[in-house]
Amino acid sequence: MNHRNEEATTFSVNGIAFTREDLYATDGRRRLTPLQERLARTWTYLDEDIPADDDMPDDAEYRDFVEYIRRHRASYAFSDVRRLDFRSAVPGTVMKFADIDYAGDGTRxxxxxIFLPKEAYLRGDGDIPVIFNIHGGAFFYSFKEIQNAYAAQLAEHGFAVVCPNYTLAPGGDFLDMLADVSTALQWLMHNGAAWQLSSEQMYLVSDSAGALLGTFLLACETNREMASLLGVPGRGARFRSVGFTSGMLAYDHLFDPSYPDSGELFEKLRPLFRPLIGRLGGTPYERTAALMERIDYPPVWLSTSTDDFLESDSLITAMRLRAMDRDHELHDLRAVNGRRIPHDYPLMTWDSGSAALNDAMIAFFREHLSPRTTLTASV
Structure with a gap:
């Protein structure tokens, strides 16, 4: 159970008690304290899925890949731990149903x-519009717990929010992750009614690396050729709108080293993409533009900023959507007066400026609700 009180000096997450001073503690070397490490494991793997040295293949690129993951998980967690009390908050207007096993195997x-607007759920609304939210994390970091406050903020607007985990690298590759989110979506379509979720009012939201998974999920759901090529059965799910936040939306570097590699993620994580490269190599889908042309896009909302290392992905995607005559809305914020507008800014719900962006996305989604649905539950 997560707990936060503005006046409190002690907090608790999953039974682990801590103070804000515990979150901020540092010895100046950017290393997690033992308590911080315990807390970090509530939202991410650190080394639990890292293979032993003797179990790794004799592959220098793969070994570098695993070491990169180990090092950056610790670095990301050091930055995120100080935000934990803010990211754990779920207001009383939202109900959370946690740790539902969507694949039937009990793995994390x-x-x-599922986050639900409390009034709508208790009133018995049988058609609550639902956001299917694919989290980011560079494909190797974080689970759904890191987005508690963000999902709750969206739910306060009258939408249900479904947040699935998926396999993290190095425990799986990109196609494994895509298969997981596809299975979670199938679970939602078959079981959502038990939580009063509408299968006719579905929206897709994804941030950072999750946006690449979201893009390929859209491709598999709207294009049988792509679903067959990737071995992910498209089930014809129809999203009324899509929201991409600081999205990784272009993968051209996998096939053309001269194409910019934002953050060098594709190069550093190349073993993760080997199966995808094998499936797309020699097909028109080596280029992001070719994939986009074969996706039946619903209206698309995008946000980025001048401090976002993936800004160009959103700008290029908006230009392509414009050329394809697809309904879209782009928010590209500019940092001013020394105030940073960082990557994944809308997820920083403790920052007053992020709320305006999330309000804009929800307003865009509301434009695409069916006429008979109203959002009066939790406003």
Whole structure:
């Protein structure tokens, strides 16, 4: 159970008690304290899925890949731990159903959370519009728990929010992750009614690396050729709108080293993409533009900023959507007066400026609700 009180000096997450001073503690070397490490494991793997040295293949690129993951998980967790008390908050207007096993195997990678607007759920509304939210994390970091406050903020607007985990690298590759989110979506379509979720009012939201998974999920759901090529059965799910936040939306570097590699993620994580490269190599889908042309896009909302290392992905995607005559809305914020507008800014719900962006996305989604649905539950 997560707990936060503005006046409190002690907090608790999953039974682990801590103070804000515990979150901020540092010895100046950017290393997690033992308590911080315990807390970090509530939202991410650190080394639990890292293979032993003797179990790794004799492959220098793969070994570098694993070491990169180990090092950056610790670095990301050091930055995120100080935000934990803010990211744990779920207001009383939202109900959370946690750790639902969508694949039937009980593994952490196959659990999801559902956030519901409390009034709509208790009133018995049978058609609550639902956001299917694919989290980011560079494909190797974080689970659904890191987005508690963000999902709850969206739910306060009258939408249900479904947040699935998926396999993290190095425990799986990109196609494994895509298969997981596809399975979670199938679970939602078959079981959502038990939580009063509408299968006719579905929206897709994804951030950072999750946006690449979201893009390929859209491709598999709207294009049988792509679903067959990737071995992910498209089930014809129709999203009324899509929201991409600081999205990784272009993968051209996998096939053309001269194409910019934002953050060098594709190069550093190349073993993760080997199966995808094998499936797309020699097909028109080596280029992001070719994939986009074969996706039946619903209206698309995008946000980025001048401090976002993936800004160009959103700008290029908006230009392509414009050329394809697809309904879209782009928010590209500019940092001013020394105030940063960082990557994944809308997820920083403790920052007053992020709320305006999330309000804009929800307003865009509301434009695409069916006429008979109203959002009066939690406003």
């Amino acid at each position: 990678s196959h659990l999801l959370d």
